[in-house]
Amino acid sequence: MxxxxxxxxxxxxxxxxxxxxxxxxxxxxxxxxxxxxxxxxxxxxxxxxxxxxxxxxxxxxxxxxxxxxxxxxxxxxxxxxxxxxxxxxxxxxxxxxxxxxxxxxxxxxxxxxxxxxxxxxxxxxxxxxxxNSLGMPGMTAYFGLLDVGQPKPGDTVVVSGAAGAVGQTVGQIAKHKGCRAIGIAGGKEKCDFVVNELGFDACIDYKNGSVREGLKQHCPTGVNVYFDNVGGDILDDVLAKLAMKARIVICGAISQYNNTTPVKGPANYLSLLVNRARMEGMVVFDYADRYHVAAAEMGKWMQAGTFQTxxxxxxxxxxxxxxxxxxxxxxxxxxxxxxxxxxx
Amino acid sequence: MxxxxxxxxxxxxxxxxxxxxxxxxxxxxxxxxxxxxxxxxxxxxxxxxxxxxxxxxxxxxxxxxxxxxxxxxxxxxxxxxxxxxxxxxxxxxxxxxxxxxxxxxxxxxxxxxxxxxxxxxxxxxxxxxxxNSLGMPGMTAYFGLLDVGQPKPGDTVVVSGAAGAVGQTVGQIAKHKGCRAIGIAGGKEKCDFVVNELGFDACIDYKNGSVREGLKQHCPTGVNVYFDNVGGDILDDVLAKLAMKARIVICGAISQYNNTTPVKGPANYLSLLVNRARMEGMVVFDYADRYHVAAAEMGKWMQAGTFQTxxxxxxxxxxxxxxxxxxxxxxxxxxxxxxxxxxx
Known part of the structure; x- marks a missing residue:
């Protein structure tokens, strides 16, 4: 042509x-x-x-x-x-x-x-x-959770932006790896989707309640892995509920990207000390040579009908x-x- | 009696x-x-x-x-x-x-x-x-730096409170492990001691100059390991100068302990993401069963006259x-x- x-x-x-x-x-x-x-x-x-x-x-x-x-x-x-x-x-x-x-x-x-x-x-x-799950968000979720977050079976994994591109994948991978998955999302409709359609164990609605109370209810033994897409107050709320040796994956901070004032640093960061925990950043491009591994595993789950985005x-x-x-x-x-x- | x-x-x-x-x-x-x-x-x-x-x-x-x-x-x-x-x-x-x-x-x-x-x-x-070096501060320095900070020969290690109990030991261990050691301390007398007596490569005087400028000058390839005793603005200054895959050891935050306002969270924490870096807390008691290893190694250096506190x-x-x-x-x-x- x-x-x-x-x-x-x-x-x-x-x-x-x-x-x-x-x-x-x-x-x-x-x-x-x-x-x-x-x-x-x-x-x-x-x-x-x-x-x-x-x-x-x-x-x-x-x-x-x-x-x-x-x-x-x-x-x-x-x-x-x-x-x-x-x-x-x-x-x-x-x-x-x-x-x-x-x-x-x-x-x-x-x-x-x-x-x-x-x-x-x-x-x-x-x-x-x-x-989505077969592209950058899926790769980000896969390597961020598994390589940086290092969840173990039985761990409580919390993810913010749970109905978003990365969050929905993080929670479902966590479930496939034998963890409890707790989402944080805005609004009843998204939270219902996260629990009923995606199979998370629970979802905290930050627009209609206290995230702290939600974490207290759904993470009674503390948060082992937090996958953070939002930063801001929610990061601080989770820091206050860390389990010992917890891992926080810093994937993004959507709450801060349009700030005209300085970024809000996590005031509760000394919880890392008390709990011997770590907070670590990741950039998906670092994993390019292993994207096929992630796509193969998630594709298998999709074909089995146990994974949807x-x-x-x-x-x-x-x-x-x-x-x-x-x-x-x-x-x-x-x-x-x-x-x-x-x-x- | x-x-x-x-x-x-x-x-x-x-x-x-x-x-x-x-x-x-x-x-x-x-x-x-x-x-x-x-x-x-x-x-x-x-x-x-x-x-x-x-x-x-x-x-x-x-x-x-x-x-x-x-x-x-x-x-x-x-x-x-x-x-x-x-x-x-x-x-x-x-x-x-x-x-x-x-x-x-x-x-x-x-x-x-x-x-x-x-x-x-x-x-x-x-x-x-x-x-001091044979007690809690020394053990804190030893395991915090080596286990959490994981310095490699050639790394640039920065420590705040460099003339203090933990800091002086951190820098000297770093030197014994083949790293460059940069201190941060308050006042010319302390900085001179840190460089001339303890053998650090440089010391930034936070009371008489800009920490950011000092880091720029003494860490041209970025900070590989930061051992943080102080928190506050200095933590933010170091976050802005991290090398890729840097490790921050959160040992304490003396600048924040007497706050009557909320703790100042590190506003530059998204540097962890950009640099795929991590920030991790430690508590010395976790290493009690290995104190003897640290005491033996530091004692050997003391006897050789290459280590003083x-x-x-x-x-x-x-x-x-x-x-x-x-x-x-x-x-x-x-x-x-x-x-x-x-x-x-």
Whole structure:
């Protein structure tokens, strides 16, 4: 096909946001899709992964990954279909996962290191699952919990953001490994889902009650592993309920990402001393060479019907600025996915 | 000897302090020293160990050890001489180390579990050393650094309170293990001692300069191990300079013990995530069955003349309330010891 007839709508970072990103922090541009050169492919973006980490990429300053530059297409992981190819690596019609960015088409070398495309198979699992339990959130949950959290059978594992992309996977892995899984989520509907659909032992509704009281009720012998996606007051509440030799996995701190004041440090951190406990950070990219191990194990559970994950899919690239905010307002229910185009 | 002719002056907790302990939070009492019964000994206290941890024991609430009760003799480790014995375990004239409390005489069963007396030999090392590098501070430094901090040769090890009891030992162990040792201490005199006498590679004077600038200068490749005795702003400064996979040993937080406001949590804790680092607490009592290993290794270094520790000895039980405060005002220079009686 000729791709120059296609128009590529793109979302670029216009300004570094202060607090929550506003629509004016983004710039919508469009340009023709250029023909692929030798070794290049054109990927039509179908689904984009919206993640709390995106907020960090919008800030200046040293982090685990370089900031998105002003005027650059916003970084995002996505699933797409190869619509033109001058590379033996991917054929037209194949589906790929990789760093597509927030745009309708990606054009470049098939072996681009940043995009890092790999094939995905829609017959094995619906495409959005490759952005959820079979993608970064699933890998984050798997290696964060098992490698850093080191749960033992019988341990009480607590996870915040339990209805979110990472949280729902953490709790289900914990159950498969013989632990008790206690979620923390906002609202009765999410908590019911976490317990009734995902099989957690309990879920504490932080919007309608005290997290401390919930922990007291559901973790009578203390928290052995806490997988933290939120930071803030909830981290402090869990620190106050640690069991001896507890492990806290620091995966993120969504409550703090849009702060215009300094980050709230965990005032109860001396509980680490009293309980000989540890708090450790993790970044999923460190485990890239073992992603296949995680995908194989979780895929097996999915096929056995004992493992499920939920996506919250919003349609339309133009909704990107507002859809992203759902993450920070606790509005998404399951892994937040932006659908850019229909699957054909 | 008859001990009933002796008077035992004691310091008891009169009230739970708010902020820094005041003289009125203590009560001085005296009572005759009773005769030892079968299996009992009388220990004349010579030296007491004054430690930041004492402040925590004065508070109500769950911790790693029960609080000192109101009207109870204040808990303290000490060195004493056995002056009467009806036990085969210790003979009159022998020296013992154990939980004597803040008083002139201790009377009770030779095998008392709380006091946990063991013999010390003044010919091997001066008695105050058994409260310093050969006592709890030394054990804390040894196991905290080596077991929790896990330094590797070439690592940059930073320790706060570097002229204090634990800090001076941490830095010297680090040097013996092939690391660079950077201290943080208050004032030029202490910093000079840490570098010139103890052999640290550098010492940052937090009272006369920026800790951040000092870390930038002395830790150009980042901090691999931080041994934290102080908490507060200095912990945050170090968090901002962590190397990848860094380890922070949480030993104490002297800057926070007298707070009347909530503890200041480390606002930069997300540096743990970025750097895949960990922060872990330790309590020295967990290592009791290996104290002899530490004492043997440090004793060997002392005999070789490559390891020294300094005590700051203040005389007189009646000075206890004010002498204890030296710890929180950074006034002690070396391990703070209260001399209760002269060695004969």
């Amino acid at each position: 000729t791709t120059t007839a296609l128009t590529n709508q793109q979302v670029r970072l216009a300004a570094r946001p202060v607090g929550l990103p506003k629509r004016s922090d983004w710039k919508f541009t469009s340009e023709p899709v250029r023909e692929p050169g030798d070794g290049e492919i054109v990927v039509k973006v179908l689904y984009l992964s919206l993640d709390p980490a995106m907020r960090g990429w919008m800030n200046e300053g040293k982090s685990y990954i370089r900031p998105v530059a002003i005027d650059e297409v916003m970084r995002a992981g996505g699933i797409g279909k190869v619509v033109a190819s001058k590379s033996p690596k991917f054929a037209v019609g194949e589906y790929v996962s990789g760093g597509t960015g927030v745009q309708e088409y990606w054009v470049g070398p098939a072996d681009d290191k940043t995009a890092a495309f790999y094939k995905v198979d829609p017959r094995m699992a619906p495409l959005p699952k490759y952005l 939920r996506e919250d899919i919003v349609k339309g690239l133009d909704t990107f600025p507002e859809t992203l905010l759902m993450l920070f307002e606790g509005k998404n229910f399951g892994k937040l996915v932006l659908q850019v185009a229909d699957e054909e | 008859t001990t009933t002719a002796l008077t035992n002056q004691q310091v008891r907790l009169a009230a739970r302090p708010v902020g820094l302990p005041k003289r009125s939070d203590w009560k001085f009492t005296s009572e005759p020293v009773r005769e030892p019964g079968d299996g009992e000994i009388v220990v004349k206290v010579l030296y007491l160990s004054l430690d930041p941890a004492m402040r925590g024991w004065m508070n109500e609430g769950k911790s790693y050890i029960r609080p000192v009760a109101i009207d109870e003799v204040m808990r303290a480790g000490g060195i004493g001489k056995v002056v009467a014995s009806k036990s085969p375990k210790f003979a009159v004239g022998e020296y013992v180390s154990g939980g004597t409390g803040v008083q002139e005489y201790w009377v009770g069963p030779a095998d008392d579990k709380t006091a946990a007396f063991y013999k010390v030999d003044p010919r091997m090392a001066p008695l105050p050393k058994y409260l 300094r005590e700051d000895i203040v005389k007189g039980l009646d000075t206890f309330p004010e002498t204890l405060l030296m710890l929180f005002e950074g006034k002690n220079f070396g391990k703070l010891v209260l001399q209760v009686a002269d060695e004969e």
